[in-house]
Amino acid sequence: MRRQQMVASAICRPAHFVLATLLALTNVARAEVGVAQVMSALEEGYFDSPPGVPNFHLNNNNKDYLYLADIENPSGSAWRLVAEGPNLIDKYNVLTGDYVRVNYKNSSTASGSRRLLSDEPLPEIDSIDVISESEGHEIYTGTQIRVKSMIYIISTCGWAPSATVEQIKGTFFNNTNNIAGYHDTCSYGKVAFDPSENFVFGPVEIPCKGTVTNGVLKYPYDASVACGAAEQFAWRQYSEAAARAAGYGAFMASSQRRIIHILPREVRCPWAGLGNVGCSGSYCIVYIKGAYAQDLTVNMHELGHTQGLSHAGRGYDEYGDFSDVMGTAPSEGYLCMNVGNQYRVGWNKPLATLLPDNTTNAPGNRGVAGRWVLPPTAATDTNALYLRYNINGTPFPNIFVSFRSRTSRYDNALATYMNNRVFVHNFNGSATERDYNRTLLVAVMAAGDVYTSPFLGNTTFDDSGLGVKIRVISIAAGTSATVEVCRLTEKVETSCFDGDDNDCNGLTDELDPACAMASSPPPSSPNVPPSPSKSPPPSPPPPISKPPSPRPPPRPRSPPRSPLPPPRPPTSPPPPPQLKASKAPRFPTPPQKPRPPRPPPPPRPPPRRPSSPRRPRMPTAPTRH
Known part of the structure; x- marks a missing residue:
């Protein structure tokens, strides 16, 4: 330029x-x-909202x-x-x-x-x-952040202002629920929106049509038919000029000042609100469409963008988190940010930070769930479990676990089905100005509910995989929630002799159904005899009462059970069972005269010594070793 x-x-x-x-x-x-x-737009009117939810939600088609x-x-x-x-x-x-x-x-x-x-x-x-890069100051680092703004009420094109000065002062400062209280409550006093530094001015009458300039070039605008860059700039330019003429020039030199425009209802804007993402340099800008002029959640949503926050989503819906004003507020009032967004702007601290080693579970026991008591986020800013799993290049989401409970101020707009519940959010962001990550709500849980994360195999860690299971043990309404957190190292238990509950289902080793049919432990396991490697020496078979689980003799015309393919039965009935009691019932008998049995089918070779054939080893007789 x-x-x-x-x-x-x-x-x-x-x-x-x-x-x-x-x-x-x-x-x-x-x-x-x-x-x-x-600029980030809070869109409006593109889908049928649930009962009680304002109709400005746009699913995943935000612009x-x-x-x-x-x-x-x-x-x-x-x-x-x-x-x-x-x-x-x-x-x-x-x-x-x-x-x-x-x-x-x-x-x-x-x-x-x-x-x-x-x-x-x-x-x-x-x-x-x-x-x-811009230089912001919207991350709390120990010094209270004091928001400064000029709030302009605009009329144009013959359209009346959407609210009076007193009504806007009520929305921002004087009503029972107001923007100043929103900041103080949800930030735990870390952000101030004080009337002495935030002024309501107007109404400002702005020409409906005209030109705005950039250097030697002039651009036409027409607010009666458009709501584009030229119209938005004209609204800001005329409002600021009116405030300077009224004596606000010295205050308007403040850095990081919000310039908030309350527009008429009739403006041709497709959004409920539009605001800068981040606030650095001399100013940042917010526009509120007239229908939402006194709407707490729309105003706070856009002011949240100026603090650097992105949207709060769930599933494929970018605004789908109904527990966060940066998603969708189910009703008017205070709906505070989720713990991931609080962490992003420095408003909270983790109750504990858990890494993908034995700090997740009880110390020294990978497969034993660690138990934690969560306070309600309304009670303290030290309020969340932080499962910091996205380390060492592992593509696993960091997880925040929190407990939300409604009070007369904090979260007083929280939906009933979310009140006194445990929340699980994914958020790979950090408390830095240039962080673009969004929070994602993945679970809302009552007592007894369980959340199991997706399982990620082939990690850089020594174990076979990575996942987490979170179980809500109990909830004391308004007081605390007790949860168990267990790190999974196997999706299904396969290490059946290590003493760990590797899949975090509460069942260890042989108690786990996945291990019920597993073979004996490997030879290296202590106090376990090695598996036999040779056939037993030829010796008389044990008495029939000795084997661990003897089978009854076969019925006539039924082939005897054997680990080898059975011979064909003789054409004449076999001798009575009591005549064979001295022989092993699960082995074929020696050849008898005058009619020998037919030779056995392959692969069994003919016996070397017909008078005393080698008996095949019984798989059920290792107790003789």
């Missing part, structure tokens, strides 16, 4: 000539530099917007849309306030700095390079 302005000055041409020149260069790969504005502002004057020059779509922060590794270089691919549709949010297709981006 700087280079573009210098070119315009050198040739002394009007804006339309510069625009034509830029259009003539559209087949050339380009790059432009500016200040990033990353982010990336705007680029003039690097020379980011607060006074209009921004342009350069990208839109899901997960832009993660895709381009960019946050609000970064100085970036946007590199475009060759494209006949590229139109340089004239680009606004319009019907034209966006030029295709090749990459975005972060020249200088």
